[in-house]
Amino acid sequence: MRKRLKLGMVGGGRGAFIGAVHRMAARLDDRYELVAGALSSDPERAAASAADVGIEPERCYADWRDMARAEGRLRREGRGGIDAVSIVTPNHLHASIARAFLAEGIHIICDKPLTVSLAEALELRDLARGSGALFMLTHTYTGYPMVRHARSLVAQGAIGELRLLQVEYAQDWWSEASAVADGGWRGDPAIAGPAGTLGDVGIHAYQLASYVSGCEPHEIAAELHTFAPGRRLDDHVQVMMRYANGARGTLWASQVATGCENALSLRLYGSRAQLRFEQEEPNVLWLTPQGGAAQRITRGRAASVAAVGATRIPPGHPEGYIEAFAQLYRDAADRILALDAGRTDLSDLPVLPGIEDGVAGHRFIASVLQSHRRGSAWVSLDDARDPD
Incomplete structure (x- = not known):
């Protein structure tokens, strides 16, 4: 039986278009289970948004920093921390959020653009290279x-x-x-x-x-x-x-x-x-x-x-936009499972847009x-x- 990955999300609360798209894409091939989220910086909106998508109250966070630390601890203790986090916030937060989760060894699925500057992108690339984690950028049309x-x-x-x-x-x-x-x-x-x-x-x-x-x-x-x-x-x-x-x-x-x-x-x-x-x-x-x-x-x-x-x-x-988005999530799941299994040669897997893109x-x-x-x-x- 194929493992379903545990997914977290930062951003994408009530009324957010792209967050809903990411959730639909992640569900389409039944490769992920959304179990944690910091869906809004407003605690009440975060809780309501988490309830909307079936996240249990104890895995709902009002601050993504708390989420990164808590989920990283659960991973280290073998208690079901998230395998990957989907970052669907406005652009200026992408790099800071990614850094926090990379520090915990959590794979990243990030909406584009990567950051708000070239200097920040280069810094994040160096950090991602040393983390051992997958960094996927959702350039949908690929x-x-x-x-x-x-x-x-x-x-x-x-x-x-x-x-x-x-x-x-x-x-x-x-x-x-x-x-x-x-x-x-x-x-x-x-x-x-x-x-x-x-x-x-x-x-x-x-x-x-x-x-x-x-x-x-x-x-x-x-x-x-x-x-x-x-x-x-x-x-x-x-x-x-x-x-x-x-x-x-x-x-x-x-x-x-x-x-x-x-x-x-x-x-x-x-x-x-x-x-x-x-x-x-x-x-x-x-x-x-x-x-x-x-x-x-x-x-x-x-x-x-x-x-x-x-x-x-x-x-x-006809297949369309949601399926294209889902394809990126499906390919990311295959790559994450291969990395977690210790594989080093992933050349047989589809090319995914990532940190270099x-x-x-x-x-x-x-x-x-x-x-x-x-x-x-x-x-x-x-x-x-x-x-x-």
Whole structure:
């Protein structure tokens, strides 16, 4: 009988969208049991939220520091402490919470972005490397079967040498007419960090492009913009990218793109073929060879090991966002159990977004900010540093 992992959660109390998504994802494959949580810093709200999701009162905490210490002690004493913690708080708390649980040897499943700065990301990476614990970052879209199939096709040489890359992530929820025009904590640099749309969805676009293509740019030139008067963080970003092999790329992310819901799309153009994925139709991938007809590849019919391993139901039955999120949790469970069993070679397991992806994302964010402040000058990602 396969062991169900004991999961804790920090953040994600009543009314929190992403916390509920994480809980659904963790439950979908029956690999986790949510047994502890610090779901809110308000004790009454924390208790009510814990009761909502079936956490016993003695495992409900109003302070994540108390939770880390108590659950770590239970682990050391063999009394059923949590195996992993899911961190779903606003950005500025990610690093502090992760440090506390890593110190207890507890595996981390953290919502993106990793931290609020490159320096903090590098510090956390060093700590995670020495902890022996898994650190998984929930870049959701890497869980889609067709994204994994696209990565496999690129690695096999199906598109030839990469020449052009275009990735975009367009939403309209932060438009001036929106009822949430201030953006909540996402519009507050003290909580979200120095990047608005760039750090919220731009980083998803960047990570998706890097994951599928297997390449990261070495230079970028960028412009940030804020359309809404009085807004303190960017709501629109456009980036040009140069790759070491001579390829060129563009990234566009906007949360004031009127009429767009969650329009994340990726197009790769190689010397042999074009590859196209659109998140709003996640069960379809398009491969178009040079001079040939477009091939529509569907989830359930894609034959790669990567796609098959991320597929739950027969062809024609749609899978989507929750299943992609759940795939990350399922893969994390397999990796945690392998680590806890003493395995050192995990190369047979699916590649998961983790601490290195988080650091790469913050290099990108820092470089975009640096380029923007220098009048959209070209900057090297090797020289990335946090704004003063």
